[in-house]
Amino acid sequence: MVDQGKFRPDLYYRLNVVCLHLPPLKSRGNDVQQLAGHFINQVSQALGRPIRSVEPQFYQELTAHAWPGNIRELHHAIESAVTLMDGDVLRWENLPTSVRGSVPPSTDDSLSRFNLAMLQKEAIHRAFIHFQGNISQMSRALGIGRNTLYAKLKKFDLIKEG
Numbered sequence: 001m002v003d004q005g006k007f008r009p010d011l012y013y014r015l016n017v018v019c020l021h022l023p024p025l026k027s028r029g030n031d032v033q034q035l036a037g038h039f040i041n042q043v044s045q046a047l048g049r050p051i052r053s054v055e056p057q058f059y060q061e062l063t064a065h066a067w068p069g070n071i072r073e074l075h076h077a078i079e080s081a082v083t084l085m086d087g088d089v090l091r092w093e094n095l096p097t098s099v100r101g102s103v104p105p106s107t108d109d110s111l112s113r114f115n116l117a118m119l120q121k122e123a124i125h126r127a128f129i130h131f132q133g134n135i136s137q138m139s140r141a142l143g144i145g146r147n148t149l150y151a152k153l154k155k156f157d158l159i160k161e162g
Contacts, residue, residue, distance in 0.1 A: 025067040025074065035071060036062050039078040040090065052088040061092045065099050080129075083158070084121055093118065096126075121156040124149070128158060 001007035025032060036059065044051045058081070067073055081094035092100060093115075123142060131137040139149045153159040 025070045026065075032062050032067070032074065033059055035074055036078060039075050040082065043075075043079050043082045047082055049082055049085070050088055051082070051085075051090050054090040055092060057092040058090055058095065061095055061100055080122075080125060083125055084118070086118075096122070120152065121158075124152055124156060125158060128153070 002009050002012050025035075040051060040054065043049075062074070062077070065077075069076075077096055077099045080096045081090060085091065085094045124138070127138040127141055131141065135146055135149060139146045142149065144152075150159075
């Protein structure tokens with residue numbers, strides 16, 4: 001851009017002190033699992049959701065994903081999974097659908113991906129994040145009434161009663 005006259009040369013040289021090249025997350029070997037472990041601890045503490053264990057298949061899904069959004073996408077996937085988990089075990093089914101699917105399920109639990117309550121909880125959680133908690137926009141996008149949405153938010157522990 002400097003050569004094309006679209007950027008001031010003095011600013012370019014002021015900003016161009018150190019040039020760092022960060023390879024994509026997918027190509028950084030074991031970083032995905034290490035970062036996932038860090039984010040799991042961080043998010044579970046922030047949300048007050050203790051985690052007793054993490055299924056190996058959860059990590060397999062994370063390792064198999066391409067991570068076009070890099071670390072931010074990984075963090076959001078972990079946050080979503082911890083929010084959506086039932087109980088204190090983090091399972092591959094808790095991952096967002098955009099991350100799941102790389103590894104076929106190997107247990108009889110594979111039918112759980114068709115669990116309507118879990119799919120509802122995931123849709124409501126995604127809407128909550130997307131619309132930043134705006135109930136009117138969420139209920140319109142989800143095609144349900146505001147009172148129904150409030151009831152489901154409470155049912156799935158996405159908001160506190162009060």
